[in-house]
Amino acid sequence: MRTVRFILYALCASALVGIGALVFMLKSHPTVEFPQPLQQKSANGVRTLFLGTSSMAWTDGQTTWLVDGFFSRQPLSKVALTRLNVDNSQVRAVAAAMFKRLNMPSVLGGIVVAHSHYDHSMDAPFLAKEYGAKVVGSESTSQIAKGQDLPSTQIEVLQGGGQVKFGEFEVRLIQSAHAPTGFTGGFNTKPVFLPAHALQFKEGISYSFVVSHPGLGPGPFALIQPSAGFVEGQNKGFSVKHVFLGMGGLGKLSHAYIENYWREMVLVPGATHVYLIHWDDFTQPLMKQGEPLALKPMPKLLDDFPRSLELLKMFSERDGVSLHVLNSWEMVYF
Numbered sequence: 001m002r003t004v005r006f007i008l009y010a011l012c013a014s015a016l017v018g019i020g021a022l023v024f025m026l027k028s029h030p031t032v033e034f035p036q037p038l039q040q041k042s043a044n045g046v047r048t049l050f051l052g053t054s055s056m057a058w059t060d061g062q063t064t065w066l067v068d069g070f071f072s073r074q075p076l077s078k079v080a081l082t083r084l085n086v087d088n089s090q091v092r093a094v095a096a097a098m099f100k101r102l103n104m105p106s107v108l109g110g111i112v113v114a115h116s117h118y119d120h121s122m123d124a125p126f127l128a129k130e131y132g133a134k135v136v137g138s139e140s141t142s143q144i145a146k147g148q149d150l151p152s153t154q155i156e157v158l159q160g161g162g163q164v165k166f167g168e169f170e171v172r173l174i175q176s177a178h179a180p181t182g183f184t185g186g187f188n189t190k191p192v193f194l195p196a197h198a199l200q201f202k203e204g205i206s207y208s209f210v211v212s213h214p215g216l217g218p219g220p221f222a223l224i225q226p227s228a229g230f231v232e233g234q235n236k237g238f239s240v241k242h243v244f245l246g247m248g249g250l251g252k253l254s255h256a257y258i259e260n261y262w263r264e265m266v267l268v269p270g271a272t273h274v275y276l277i278h279w280d281d282f283t284q285p286l287m288k289q290g291e292p293l294a295l296k297p298m299p300k301l302l303d304d305f306p307r308s309l310e311l312l313k314m315f316s317e318r319d320g321v322s323l324h325v326l327n328s329w330e331m332v333y334f
């Protein structure tokens with residue numbers, strides 16, 4: 001009897017130690033050294049404000065539009081254990097601070113959604129309703145918008161890719177691929193009603209975005225790659241100066257994969273400036289009590305940001321390309 005009790009105690013103790021270690025690993029973030037903030041060019045020209053993951057607000061002083069706009073960033077315990085809902089007050093607070101930083105009125109011309117996982121798609125329909133935008137993306141993303149009752153006039157499906165205009169901006173959606181993380185694939189074929197578990201948001205199609213603006217010349221000037229995946233040859237036929245490069249999950253992938261990703265996204269379009277995005281732990285908020293917060297890298301258990309950063313630094317030095325880790329609330333001027 002005593003032996004059985006001892007074994008039970010031992011099992012409970014080791015389970016607790018295991019859970020404790022797991023929680024510890026999920027809460028330990030590697031440190032990042034941020035370089036000098038970017039030089040400010042013209043406060044009134046084309047600019048983009050980075051807001052964690054692949055959320056970015058773009059404006060030319062006339063029209064403001066978003067990539068994703070995922071601002072809820074629920075804590076890990078909520079993501080793991082509960083069904084998620086849009087955090088209305090947090091999303092409104094981040095959006096208000098965003099418009100203020102951009103020095104723009106609270107109006108959105110549109111929202112392009114990178115793919116349909118919750119950390120890209122969940123808040124877009126809410127933002128579209130609040131600020132009068134349309135949501136542009138895949139059929140899967142349209143089911144998330146329908147689940148939140150966004151009118152069909154505010155949903156545009158560009159399933160295989162295509163072009164959309166927001167004021168003078170032109171954004172081309174190219175069918176790309178998700179980083180091979182083990183959470184990929186699947187389509188939302190019915191409306192995704194909230195609250196919904198994170199895993200109910202199926203990937204759908206993953207896009208790259210190619211951005212043009214007549215104020216910056218006739219061709220495109222920026223490529224946004226939200227997820228660290230690629231389709232070989234997807235960027236042939238155009239060149240850009242700036243690439244916003246998604247890093248999520250990259251640290252756990254092979255050296256060869258990371259080098260191919262760099263080639264397809266940076267060398268093929270001939271970019272000279274790379275800004276790293278989607279490297280952060282999106283279970284950490286962008287603001288607390290009205291104050292903006294800095295980002296933290298993904299915990300080591302889920303990603304290895306120091307490793308992928310080191311490799312990308314090596315490639316950037318080899319190829320003479322500038323590399324910048326974007327922090328939240330940081331603005332890039334063109």
Ligand SMILES: [Zn+2]
Pocket residue numbers: 115117178227
């Ligand atoms: Zn994803």
